[in-house]
Amino acid sequence: MPESNRPSDDTIAAANLSQQDETVRDFSGANAPDDLKRQSVRGGAATVLSRGAGMALQIGTTLILARLLSPTDYGLQAMVLTLVNLCSLFQDAGLSAATVQRQTLTKDEVSTIFWINIALGAFLTLTTAAMGPFLAAFYKDPRLLWLTVASASVFFINSLNFQHRSMLNRTMRYTANAKIDILSATIGSVIAIVMAALGCGYWSLICQNISLSVVQTIAAWFAMRWVPGKPRWTSEIRSLLRFGGTVSLNSFVVYIAYNAEKVLLGRYWGAAPLGLYGRGYQLANLPVQQVTDSFGAVAFPTLSRLQGEPKRLLRAYLKAHSLLVTITVPAVIACAIFADEVVRIMLGLKWSGAIPILRLLSPAMLVFALMNPMSWLLRATGRVRRSLNIAFFLAPVVILAVFVGVHYGPNGVAIGYSTAMLLLFVPLIAWAKRGTGVTALDYWDCIKRPLLAGVAGGIVAGTFKLALMNSLPPFAVFAMGLTAFGAVYAGLLLFVMGQKSVYSDLLSHLFRKNSEVLAGN
Numbered sequence: 001m002p003e004s005n006r007p008s009d010d011t012i013a014a015a016n017l018s019q020q021d022e023t024v025r026d027f028s029g030a031n032a033p034d035d036l037k038r039q040s041v042r043g044g045a046a047t048v049l050s051r052g053a054g055m056a057l058q059i060g061t062t063l064i065l066a067r068l069l070s071p072t073d074y075g076l077q078a079m080v081l082t083l084v085n086l087c088s089l090f091q092d093a094g095l096s097a098a099t100v101q102r103q104t105l106t107k108d109e110v111s112t113i114f115w116i117n118i119a120l121g122a123f124l125t126l127t128t129a130a131m132g133p134f135l136a137a138f139y140k141d142p143r144l145l146w147l148t149v150a151s152a153s154v155f156f157i158n159s160l161n162f163q164h165r166s167m168l169n170r171t172m173r174y175t176a177n178a179k180i181d182i183l184s185a186t187i188g189s190v191i192a193i194v195m196a197a198l199g200c201g202y203w204s205l206i207c208q209n210i211s212l213s214v215v216q217t218i219a220a221w222f223a224m225r226w227v228p229g230k231p232r233w234t235s236e237i238r239s240l241l242r243f244g245g246t247v248s249l250n251s252f253v254v255y256i257a258y259n260a261e262k263v264l265l266g267r268y269w270g271a272a273p274l275g276l277y278g279r280g281y282q283l284a285n286l287p288v289q290q291v292t293d294s295f296g297a298v299a300f301p302t303l304s305r306l307q308g309e310p311k312r313l314l315r316a317y318l319k320a321h322s323l324l325v326t327i328t329v330p331a332v333i334a335c336a337i338f339a340d341e342v343v344r345i346m347l348g349l350k351w352s353g354a355i356p357i358l359r360l361l362s363p364a365m366l367v368f369a370l371m372n373p374m375s376w377l378l379r380a381t382g383r384v385r386r387s388l389n390i391a392f393f394l395a396p397v398v399i400l401a402v403f404v405g406v407h408y409g410p411n412g413v414a415i416g417y418s419t420a421m422l423l424l425f426v427p428l429i430a431w432a433k434r435g436t437g438v439t440a441l442d443y444w445d446c447i448k449r450p451l452l453a454g455v456a457g458g459i460v461a462g463t464f465k466l467a468l469m470n471s472l473p474p475f476a477v478f479a480m481g482l483t484a485f486g487a488v489y490a491g492l493l494l495f496v497m498g499q500k501s502v503y504s505d506l507l508s509h510l511f512r513k514n515s516e517v518l519a520g521n
Contacts, residue, residue: 054185055290059346061189066279066347068196069204075271077205078278079139080147082262083131084154087124089251091117091155091162107229112237114163114228121159128152139266143202150206157213161220168224169301176223177297184215246384250391257395261402261413268406277410279347280357287331288369295324296376303380313381314437321373322446326499328369329450330489333458334482336362337465341478353410360414367421370447374432381436390431394424449499453492461485 132148168177188208195204266274299320306313335342339359343351378387398420405416433443464481472480494500 053182055286057182057185057189058286061192062282062346064193065196065204066351068193069201071272071275071279071351073202073205073275074278075266075273075275076141076143076147076202078262078274079135079141079144079266079271080151080206081209082259082266083135083148084128084151085259086252086255087128087155088158089255090248091120091124091158106236108232109236109240110163110167110226111229112231112233113240115231116241117159117162118156121156124155125152128155139271141271147202147206151209154210154213157210157217161217163228164220164224164226165216167226168220169297173223174298180216180219180223183219184212187215188212243382243384246388247379250384250388253388253391253395257391257398260399261406261417264402264406265410265413269409273410276351276353277357277413279351280343280354280410280414281361283342283346283354284332284335284358284361284365285368287335288328288365288372291324291327291331292369292372295320295373299373299376300380303376307381310437314442317373317377318438318442318446320376322450324373325369325447326450326493329366329447329454330457330485332362332366332369333454334461334485335365337458337462337485338478338481341474341481344474345478356411357414360411360418363418364414364421367425371425371429371432374429377436377438378432383436386432390428393431394428397424449493449497453489453497456492457485457489460488 129149129152132145132152135148136142136144165177165180168174188211191211192204192208195207200207262274262278265277299317302320303313303317306316336359339355339362343355343358347354375387378384398417401416401420402413403416405412405414408415429443430440433439461481461484464484465477468477468480
C-alpha cells in the first residue's frame with residue numbers, strides 16, 4: 001500500500017503499531033521487498049542470537065541443576081508439565097497466530113482478543129488446579145496435588161501478556177521479544193538454582209516456570225505500551241476464533257501424539273524412568289526446538305505479509321526452510337554420535353541411562369527438523385484445516401508405536417517414537433506441500449546439501465571418536481570430534497556445494513546500513 005493511501009486511525013494493517021499514538025507504518029513502498037527482506041534477516045538474527053543465548057543459559061542451568069536434583073525430581077515435574085502443557089494449548093485459543101496472520105485488524109478487535117485471553121486464562125487456572133487430586137491419584141503420588149495447584153497459576157499470568165507479545169511479533173519488533181525471553185530465562189534460572197542449592201528439590205523447577213511467566217508479563221507491558229479498550233463482538237472476531245480454534249485443535253492433537261509416551265512411562269514405570277527419558281528427550285530436542293522456534297518467530301510473520309505475492313512468498317519460505325535445515329541437521333547428527341559425551345558433560349554420571357535414549361530419539365528429531373517448517377507455510381497461507389488433518393493422521397500412528405514400545409521401558413519408547421516418525425515422513429511432506437507451489441524438486445533442493453554434508457561430517461566424526469575414545473577424556477573427545485565434524489560439514493557445504501554466496505548475501509543484509517527510513521522517508 002503506497003504511503004499516500006494510509007488506512008484510517010482505527011486500522012492496524014500489516015504494519016507497525018506505534019507505542020504512543022498507534023500510527024501505521026507502511027512496508028509496501030518502492031523499496032518494500034528489500035526493506036522487508038533486510039528487516040526479516042535482522043529480526044531473524046536478533047531472534048536466533050537471543051535463542052542461542054537462551055539455549056546456552058538453559059545448558060548452563062541444566063549442568064548445575066542436574067547435579068543438585070535427582071531423576072525423581074525431574075520426573076515429578078514432567079508429570080505435572082504434561083498436564084499443564086496440554087492445557088496451555090488452549091490458553092490463547094490460537095488468537096496469537098491469528099493476530100499475526102491477519103492482514104488487517106482494528107483496535108476494537110485487538111482489545112476484544114485481549115479480554116478473551118484473560119477469560120481463558122482464568123478458566124484454565126481454575127480447571128487445572130481442580131485436576132490436582134485426579135493427577136495425584138492417577139500417578140499414585142500425593143506430592144503432585146500442590147505441585148499442580150501452583151503450576152496452574154501460569155495460565156492467568158500468561159494471559160496478561162499474549163496480546164502484547166503478539167503485537168510485537170506482528171509489528172516485527174523481534175529484538176524487543178528477544179530481550180524479554182533472555183531476561184525472563186535468566187531470572188528463572190537464577191531462582192531455580194538458588195532454590196535447588198537450598199534443598200527445595202522439585203519445587204525449584206516449578207518456581208522457575210512461574211517466575212518465567214511473571215517476568216515475561218511485566219516486560220511485555222513495558223515493551224508494548226498498549227492499554228486494551230472495551231471488548232466489542234464483531235463478525236471478524238468469529239472469523240479469528242475459527243482460525244485460532246483450528247490452530248489450537250491442531251496443536252492439541254500433535255501434543256497428544258508427541259507426549260503420550262511420557263504419560264505412559266510415568267503411569268507404568270514411575271517418576272525415575274520418566275525423569276531419565278525426559279532429560280534424554282530434552283537433550284535430543286533442544287537444538288531442533290530452539291532453532292525452529294527462533295526461525296518460526298520471524299518466518300511466520302514475514303510469510304503472512306507476503307500472502308498476496310505467491311512467488312515472493314515461495315522464495316522466502318524455501319530460503320528459510322533451507323537455512324533452518326542447515327543449522328539443525330548437523331546438531332542432530334552430532335548429538336547421535338556424541339551421545340555418551342553429551343550426557344556425561346551435561347548431566348553427569350548418574351544420568352548414564354539417558355545415553356541410549358538420546359541416541360535412539362535422534363532419527364525422530366531429524367524428521368522434526370526436516371518437516372516442521374512446513375507448518376509456517378500452511379499457517380501463513382491460511383491452510384490450517386490441512387494442518388489439522390495431518391495431525392489427525394499422525395497422532396494414532398505415533399501413539400500406537402509408543403504404546404508398543406512402553407512395554408520395554410524408556411528405550412523401547414524411544415525406538416517406537418523414531419520408527420513412527422521415519423515411516424510418516426515422506427507421506428506427510430507430500431500431503432503438506434500439495435497445492436502450495438512447493439514441488440518435490442524444490443523440497444529436495446532445500447534439504448539435500450545439509451543432509452549430504454551432515455552424513456559426511458558424521459562419518460568423519462564417528463571415525464575420529466572411535467580412534468580416540470579410549471585414550472582421551474570425554475570432553476576432549478567431544479571437543480576434537482565436534483571440531484572435525486564442523487570443519488568437514490562447513491567445507492563441503494560452503495565450498496564444494498557452492499553455498500558460500502548464499503550466506504554472504506544473508507550477512508550483507510544483516511550488516512548493511514539502512515540508508516532509508518521504513519516509514520516517512
